[in-house]
Amino acid sequence: MPRYRVKYSKEGPARYSSHLDMVRFFDRSTRRAKLPVAFSEGFNPHPKFSFAVPLPVGIAGLEEYMDMELKEYLDPREIALRLEPNLPEGYKILDIKQIEDRAVTLMSIVSRADYWATAPLPTGYSEGQLKATIDKLLEQEEIIVTRETKGKVKEVNIRPGIFSLAGDVKGHILEIKMELLIGSTGNVRPEEIFKKLYKNGVPVDPDDYRVRRTALYADDGTGPISLWEV
Known part of the structure; x- marks a missing residue:
């Protein structure tokens, strides 16, 4: 399944949301954008998101990263166009690109x-x-x-x-x-x-x-x- 790296910013009122809140926001926003996000298996499936390093509450992030796995290929520009309008105030998509399936996780390399x-x-x-x-x-x-x-x-x-x-x-x-x-x-x-x-x-x-x-x-x-x- 295709993987994408998302570069985004988190400013203004968004800087007061916790990391858990942010994960929920992206889950909700991708659903509203009707993106075919892949989910883990098991009794409690969750979207296949992988974030670099959590931001402490109150600190803005001008260049943050997450990896996202989809069930099917979409052009990165289409993903950005569909996702951006569905994000809460203060979040902005800066860029999206496809990465290799076996690319190392962000958290392991930052x-x-x-x-x-x-x-x-x-x-x-x-x-x-x-x-x-x-x-x-x-x-x-x-x-x-x-x-x-x-x-x-x-x-x-x-x-x-x-x-x-x-x-x-x-x-x-x-x-x-x-x-x-x-x-x-x-x-x-x-x-x-x-x-x-x-x-x-x-x-x-x-x-x-x-x-x-x-x-x-x-x-x-x-x-x-x-x-x-x-």
């Missing part, structure tokens, strides 16, 4: 993500101060954060998972761009970076950032490559 975050900045804080703070943070061999999983607290060194971190001050707006580890080998969460910046003197509450995930990458051994190119 390894990095780009983020762009903005927040209001109090007056009196300069771009020079921001860059000095970021440089000092990146000079550290270890950046330890505390995580709680299933009632257990552990310390994690996230420094190896920070591939890039930069910031700008544009008027009264602070802008942070970063490339972080994500996927099956581990992850670094944007809010962990914001907390470290705050602790090191950046006068912005970690909860005040508006975050967008702008790109997802695999690693082909020579460096990051867009999931669309895999």
Whole structure:
């Protein structure tokens, strides 16, 4: 059965929907679009969708991915034309292409993500101060954060998972761009970076950032490559 890779965005009110909500939205939307989606077998069949990495609630995704299996071939352009009008507000189809039947799953290959975050900045804080703070943070061999999983607290060194971190001050707006580890080998969460910046003197509450995930990458051994190119 033919498989397709769907590139889409999730912004505006859609960023407040959970990953489970999103799966339901795509299920409902493909039904309304009368797309011949393939389903799994068993007592509880579900549509054959495969997503890259779930987006945390509140974070927008400007370039997200899912794989979808159909029972019969349709031109990717027709799929987009039928699916787009049936998606909830905030979801947009960016592109669709057919992929090989045995193509590796998105979740198994995704390894990095780009983020762009903005927040209001109090007056009196300069771009020079921001860059000095970021440089000092990146000079550290270890950046330890505390995580709680299933009632257990552990310390994690996230420094190896920070591939890039930069910031700008544009008027009264602070802008942070970063490339972080994500996927099956581990992850670094944007809010962990914001907390470290705050602790090191950046006068912005970690909860005040508006975050967008702008790109997802695999690693082909020579460096990051867009999931669309895999």
